[in-house]
Amino acid sequence: MKNLNIGIIGFGTVGTGVFKVLQSFGNIHIEKIAVKNINKKRELENFNNDLLTDNAYELVNNPNIDVIIEVAGGINPAFDILKAAIENGKHIITANKELLAKKGNELFAFAREKKVIILYEAAVGGGIPIIMPIKTILCANKIKKIAAILNGTTNYILTKMTEKELSYDTALKQAQDLGYAETDPTGDVEGFDTAYKLAILSTISFNKKVDINKIYREGITKITAHDIKSAKELGYRIKLIAMGQLLDNGKIDVRVHPMLVAKKHLLAKVNNATNSVMLSGYPVGDLIFTGAGAGAEPTASSVIGDLLVLASELENTDNPIPQAVCNHTETAEQIDIGDTYNDYYISVTAGNSPGVIGIIGTICGKNNINISTIMQKGINNDNTAEIVVITETSKESDIQNALKEMLASESIKNINNLLRVMN
Amino acid sequence: MKNLNIGIIGFGTVGTGVFKVLQSFGNIHIEKIAVKNINKKRELENFNNDLLTDNAYELVNNPNIDVIIEVAGGINPAFDILKAAIENGKHIITANKELLAKKGNELFAFAREKKVIILYEAAVGGGIPIIMPIKTILCANKIKKIAAILNGTTNYILTKMTEKELSYDTALKQAQDLGYAETDPTGDVEGFDTAYKLAILSTISFNKKVDINKIYREGITKITAHDIKSAKELGYRIKLIAMGQLLDNGKIDVRVHPMLVAKKHLLAKVNNATNSVMLSGYPVGDLIFTGAGAGAEPTASSVIGDLLVLASELENTDNPIPQAVCNHTETAEQIDIGDTYNDYYISVTAGNSPGVIGIIGTICGKNNINISTIMQKGINNDNTAEIVVITETSKESDIQNALKEMLASESIKNINNLLRVMN
Numbered sequence: 048m049k050n051l052n053i054g055i056i057g058f059g060t061v062g063t064g065v066f067k068v069l070q071s072f073g074n075i076h077i078e079k080i081a082v083k084n085i086n087k088k089r090e091l092e093n094f095n096n097d098l099l100t101d102n103a104y105e106l107v108n109n110p111n112i113d114v115i116i117e118v119a120g121g122i123n124p125a126f127d128i129l130k131a132a133i134e135n136g137k138h139i140i141t142a143n144k145e146l147l148a149k150k151g152n153e154l155f156a157f158a159r160e161k162k163v164i165i166l167y168e169a170a171v172g173g174g175i176p177i178i179m180p181i182k183t184i185l186c187a188n189k190i191k192k193i194a195a196i197l198n199g200t201t202n203y204i205l206t207k208m209t210e211k212e213l214s215y216d217t218a219l220k221q222a223q224d225l226g227y228a229e230t231d232p233t234g235d236v237e238g239f240d241t242a243y244k245l246a247i248l249s250t251i252s253f254n255k256k257v258d259i260n261k262i263y264r265e266g267i268t269k270i271t272a273h274d275i276k277s278a279k280e281l282g283y284r285i286k287l288i289a290m291g292q293l294l295d296n297g298k299i300d301v302r303v304h305p306m307l308v309a310k311k312h313l314l315a316k317v318n319n320a321t322n323s324v325m326l327s328g329y330p331v332g333d334l335i336f337t338g339a340g341a342g343a344e345p346t347a348s349s350v351i352g353d354l355l356v357l358a359s360e361l362e363n364t365d366n367p368i369p370q371a372v373c374n375h376t377e378t379a380e381q382i383d384i385g386d387t388y389n390d391y392y393i394s395v396t397a398g399n400s401p402g403v404i405g406i407i408g409t410i411c412g413k414n415n416i417n418i419s420t421i422m423q424k425g426i427n428n429d430n431t432a433e434i435v436v437i438t439e440t441s442k443e444s445d446i447q448n449a450l451k452e453m454l455a456s457e458s459i460k461n462i463n464n465l466l467r468v469m470n
Numbered sequence: 471m472k473n474l475n476i477g478i479i480g481f482g483t484v485g486t487g488v489f490k491v492l493q494s495f496g497n498i499h500i501e502k503i504a505v506k507n508i509n510k511k512r513e514l515e516n517f518n519n520d521l522l523t524d525n526a527y528e529l530v531n532n533p534n535i536d537v538i539i540e541v542a543g544g545i546n547p548a549f550d551i552l553k554a555a556i557e558n559g560k561h562i563i564t565a566n567k568e569l570l571a572k573k574g575n576e577l578f579a580f581a582r583e584k585k586v587i588i589l590y591e592a593a594v595g596g597g598i599p600i601i602m603p604i605k606t607i608l609c610a611n612k613i614k615k616i617a618a619i620l621n622g623t624t625n626y627i628l629t630k631m632t633e634k635e636l637s638y639d640t641a642l643k644q645a646q647d648l649g650y651a652e653t654d655p656t657g658d659v660e661g662f663d664t665a666y667k668l669a670i671l672s673t674i675s676f677n678k679k680v681d682i683n684k685i686y687r688e689g690i691t692k693i694t695a696h697d698i699k700s701a702k703e704l705g706y707r708i709k710l711i712a713m714g715q716l717l718d719n720g721k722i723d724v725r726v727h728p729m730l731v732a733k734k735h736l737l738a739k740v741n742n743a744t745n746s747v748m749l750s751g752y753p754v755g756d757l758i759f760t761g762a763g764a765g766a767e768p769t770a771s772s773v774i775g776d777l778l779v780l781a782s783e784l785e786n787t788d789n790p791i792p793q794a795v796c797n798h799t800e801t802a803e804q805i806d807i808g809d810t811y812n813d814y815y816i817s818v819t820a821g822n823s824p825g826v827i828g829i830i831g832t833i834c835g836k837n838n839i840n841i842s843t844i845m846q847k848g849i850n851n852d853n854t855a856e857i858v859v860i861t862e863t864s865k866e867s868d869i870q871n872a873l874k875e876m877l878a879s880e881s882i883k884n885i886n887n888l889l890r891v892m893n
Contacts, residue, residue, distance in 0.1 A: 048792075068610060068753050168607055174754040176599075176607040184591055184602040187491060187774035313760065316739055330491050330767035331597040337736065337758040344753035351610035356793060364787035369471075370779060 049361040050074045053354070054106030056081045056128065057119030058099070061142055061169070063091065064343025065116060065350050072351070074358060079106050081119075107132035114357065116350060117141040118169075126150050133161050138367075140353045142169035142346055148243035148259040151250070155373040162365075164372055166353035171244045172197060172322050174345025175338040179356070181251050181326070182371050188328035190252040193291035194469065197244040199320030199340045200235035201267050201287040203227045205305075206318040208275045209284060215270055227320060237266035238303040241289050249291035249301050252326065255379035257291075263302035263384040270305055274394060274464050277435045281420060283307035283392075284315040288469065299379040300387050307392050307437075307468045313337075314469075385444040390419070390468035393436040393446075395453060396461040399426050403458045407436060410456070414449040416441045431460055437468060472784040473497045476777070477529030479504045479551060480542030481522070484565055484592070486514065487766025488539060488773050495774070497781060502529050504542075530555035537780065539773060540564040541592075549573050556584050561790075563776045565592035565769060571666035571682040574673070578796040585788075587795055589776035594667045595620060595745050597768025598761040602779070604674050604749070605794050611751035613675040616714035617892065620667040622743030622763045623658035624690050624710040626650045628728075629741040631698045632707060638693055650743060660689035661726040664712050672714035672724045675749065678802035680714075686725035686807040693728055697817060697887050700858045704843060706730035706815075707738040711892065722802040723810050730815050730860075730891045736760075737892075808867040813842075813891035816859040816869075818876060819884040822849050826881040830859060833879070837872040839864045854883055860891060 051074065055062055058080050069075050081103035089096075103119075106112055107128055115132045117139065119125055125146050129139055139158065141147065147154070147170055158165050168178045172195075181190070196202050200222060207218040219236065222228035234240050246259040267287050278285050286308050291301040308315040313335050317323040322340025327333045339345035360367030397403040404421060411418055420437040427433065438446070446465065453459040474497065478485050481503050492498050504526035512519075526542075529535055530551055538555045540562065542548055548569050552562055562581065564570065570577070570593055581588050591601045595618075604613070619625050623645060630641040642659065645651035657663050669682040690710050701708050709731050714724040731738040736758050740746040745763025750756050762768035783790030820826040827844060834841055840862040849855050861869070869888065876882040 064753070072610070175757060176603040179607040180599040180603055183606065183779050184599040184775040185771065186778050187495070187771050313736075313739060316736060328771075330487070331771035332762045332765075332768050334598060334759070334761040337760070339755045342755075345755050348608065348610050348751075348754035352607040355609050356606050359793045363789040363792060366786040369786060370782045 048074050048355065048358045050076065051113045051354070051358050051361070052076045052078045052111050053114045053116055054079045054081065054109065054112045056103050056106060056115060056117045058082045059118070060343045061118040061346045064347040065118065066091070068344070068347040068351055072355070075354065078109060078112050081106050103128045104131065107135055107137065112137060114138045114140060114354060116354070117143055118350065119143070120145065122146055122149060129154060130157060133157050133163055136161060136163055138163045138357060139165040140350055141165065141167050142350060144170040144240070144243040144247060148246035151247065151373070152256055159372065159374060164357070164367060166357065166371060167247070168353050169346045169349035171248050172324055172336070172338070173340040173342060174348045175322060175324060175336050175340065176349070176352070177248070177324050177336055178251065179371065185328070185331065186370060188331050190326055190328040191293045192327040193248055193252055193289065193325070194314060195245070195248065195289045195324040196286055196314060196317050196322050197289045197324070197340060198235055198241045198287060199322060200228045200232065202317065202322070203320045204236070205267060205270070205285055205287065208270070208272065209279065212272060212276065214272050215268060236268055238264045238287060241287060241303045245289035245291060245301060245303055248289070248324070249299065250375060251373070252291065253293050253299055253379060254375060255299065255377045256375045257299065257301055257379045258381060261381040263304065265304035267305050269464060271464065273433065274466065277394065277422065278307045278392065281422065281435070281437060282310050283468070284310055285466070286314060294382070297380070298382050300382050302384060302387070305466055307466055309470045312469065385447065387443045388440050389443060390440055390470060391438045391446055392466040392468050393438070393450070394463040395434050395459050396431050396463060397434050398458050398460055399430045399432050400458050403432070403434070406456055406458050407434065407453065410449050410452045411438065414445045414452070416445055416449055471497050471778065471781045473499065474536045474777070474781050474784070475499045475501045475534050476537045476539055477502045477504065477532065477535040479526050479529060479538060479540045481505045482541070483766045484541040484769045487770040488541065491767070491770040491774055495778070498777065501532060501535050504529050526551045527554065530558055530560065535560060537561045537563060537777065539777070540566055541773065542566070543568065545569055545572060552577060553580060556580050556586055559584060559586055561586045561780060562588040563773055564588065564590050565773060567593040567663070567666040567670060571669035574670065574796070575679055582795065582797060587780070587790060589780065589794060590670070591776050592769045592772035594671050595747055595759070596761070596763040596765060597771045598745060598747060598759050598763065599772070599775070600671070600747050600759055601674065602794065608751070608754065609793060611754050613749055613751040614716045615750040616671055616675055616712065616748070617737060618668070618671065618712045618747040619709055619737060619740050619745050620712045620747070620763060621658055621664045621710060622745060623651045623655065624664070625740065625745070626743045627659070628690060628693070628708055628710065631693070631695065632702065635695060635699065637695050638691060659691055661687045661710060664710060664726045668712035668714060668724060668726055671712070671747070672722065673798060674796070675714065676716050676722055676802060677798055678722065678800045679798045680722060680724055680802045681804060684804040686727065688727035690728050692887060694887065696856065697889065700817065700845065701730045701815070704845065704860060705733050706891070707733055708889070709737060711737070717805070720803070721805050723805050725807060725810070728889055730889055732893045735892065808870065810866045811863050812866060813863055813893060814861040814869055815889040815891055816861070816873070817886040818857050818882050819886060820855050820857050821881050821883055822853045822855050823881050826855070826857070829879055829881050830857065830876065833872050833875045834861065837868040837875070839868055839872055
């Protein structure tokens with residue numbers, strides 16, 4: 048295995064994890080580490096502070112450095128720094144999902160031009176091996192479907208809401224207290240983090256450039272204890288699902304939103320901060336990869352895995368791991384959420400009038416929606432009733448029209464939630 | 471990607487699957503296929519019978535062939551044929567777990583000498599990517615534990631016994647009628663197939679040569695409907711588990727036997743013919759890979775995945791995928807089953823005497839065994855009672871001594887089963 052000199056950009060949880068684990072690999076020499084604050088106290092034994100710099104360009108311009116490991120995150124200044132590194136002929140290993148989702152096409156094209164490679168196993172699913180397997184051992188497959196739990200924070204919150212019947216706010220607060228959620232949880236709970244990962248995963252799975260701006264995205268903030276409870280009673284768990292499908296017409300249906308997942312489905316059984324990726328393809332059929340989606344050590348496994356494979360290949364050839372080179376020429380034609388087909392869960396508050404079930408049924412029927420289950424649970428104190436409907440597979444635009452008609456009806460007081468269902 | 475000429479040895483289910491899927495890869499040319507019976511009717515459209523030969527040496531001696539795909543199985547004549555292929559400088563892709571488990575060391579050493587590589591993703595877990603990921607993207611890890619369901623036939627039988635409360639014989643018969651089990655099911659139900667796969671998987675996971683002859687092996691033929699039912703009542707499912715552990719003293723504990731798996735454990739939820747491999751390592755933590763463990767198409771995914779990665783690498787270098795080369799110098803020190811530690815399930819038939827629970831408790835205590843659960847379910851017509859015990863972690867040799875003492879006691883009529891437990 049080739050000796051490699053590396054520079055690490057970012058020395059937070061993941062950077063420190065990578066640093067620690069790398070100590071046991073003799074062929075990897077850490078030349079320099081770029082940090083924001085050079086004076087911050089580091090909790091590392093016998094750490095040599097001379098390794099640190101607050102100028103990342105010291106790394107990317109250092110001719111001794113072969114590989115840049117970027118674990119800082121964000122677009123600025125990471126994008127410019129990595130472009131400079133590529134310009135200087137350095138291979139890149141990054142965990143930066145936002146950067147790859149938003150600027151991946153540009154970076155990959157530039158890397159091809161400069162004959163360096165960008166590896167990013169850690170950007171999707173933390174420690175779960177998914178990027179390298181799709182690009183290597185699974186490359187005989189035409190992947191048709193992705194369904195994945197890609198964010199530990201939201202899965203933790205939904206698990207606690209399910210197990211302990213907590214409200215969203217209480218579960219979020221507990222996740223924050225335990226360090227599973229950030230003070231500003233937006234990136235996780237609104238599904239941005241999941242969408243970045245899905246953009247990367249669907250691009251390499253379908254071999255077409257997926258536009259992050261066209262990925263439909265809903266977070267988990269509107270999930271109520273009532274939704275979780277109703278889902279449970281109907282045999283489902285609610286999960287934030289990253290979904291991608293290659294349709295028969297060649298278009299791509301790719302989106303992030305909470306779903307009711309049938310409790311027999313293996314994804315329904317993935318709890319707490321664990322991540323899981325299901326791929327369906329031909330000829331392999333269904334595969335599910337489950338593991339820790341975040342954390343210093345699992346992420347270090349992926350970063351260093353990329354690095355060691357690269358070191359091993361560079362021993363023999365200047366064109367390492369040709370399968371891993373991203374070269375997507377085709378742009379995915381992404382369909383609008385209104386054109387997708389799903390089974391649905393609709394939760395409404397209705398007036399306690401005898402005809403209300405009939406009204407819901409009539410509105411659904413008029414809009415080509417077949418109801419598979421309808422559940423009314425008693426009468427509220429204010430003489431309203433909570434009704435939950437599960438539909439058969441329907442078109443999203445039909446559902447949206449039906450919801451409008453329901454809202455316009457005297458008998459329906461409120462549409463509490465609309466969720467999609469995975470059986 | 472390099473153009474490769476290949477020869478396929480074996481044209482049964484898997485060979486035919488590989489042949490079909492390969493039609494869509496323009497860079498792979500099938501030069502010749504070796505079969506047992508050249509006159510057998512093949513259910514393939516427009517198949518050119520001239521591709522067939524009943525002499526595999528025609529392939530391995532053909533200078534036009536770059537890669538031999540061996541999907542025939544068994545030791546003889548596969549071993550001699552593959553040795554000749556390696557001698558002639560051909561790379562090997564094989565799904566032959568028995569051959570690798572029994573003769574892998576010799577084949578890998580010879581391949582290293584002749585500078586060819588042997589790839590075998592399909593030998594373990596069918597379509598599940600596990601061999602290549604362990605050797606590449608997971609290579610930063612020290613793997614400490616394997617727990618896997620590696621045989622679809624036995625998992626199917628155990629699933630049906632659990633779901634439909636069938637006896638072993640009835641479930642086996644149904645599996646045979648559906649083609650999930652062979653007429654002579656020994657290789658599957660006695661755990662041989664699982665043990666071959668475990669020998670391969672544990673060798674690459676622990677990076678030490680594991681001796682197939684020293685893998686403790688028990689099949690599923692002694693599992694009764696009573697065991698399945700008792701396990702269910704106690705919150706477990708029974709699975710045939712391939713287990714491997716790297717102990718703190720550097721020794722290896724590696725074995726195949728049925729286990730009661732806590733129903734919350736993800737492996738307990740893997741049903742029917744699906745396979746699943748759990749790996750625990752540092753720094754990655756726990757990973758679980760689930761998918762189809764057999765079948766023409768999933769197996770073809772792995773065989774062709776190996777082939778395409780090889781083709782891609784050979785474009786750049788004569789030393790392809792150096793990480794995939796097997797070079798295990800150390801021999802694993804495998805411990806005896808008597809020296810292993812487990813939680814146990816003990817099922818006994820006892821006489822209906824008032825002191826029998828006390829006698830079981832006393833014998834266990836004397837042998838350093840703590841009981842965590844004891845369950846007696848009514849009295850049989852012949853005035854005996856079925857008693858089920860779950861122990862805390864105990865040494866296997868202590869358990870065996872306790873069972874001998876129980877059998878010697880007047881009050882215990884029979885030891886019905888002893889199974890190990892995974893919580």
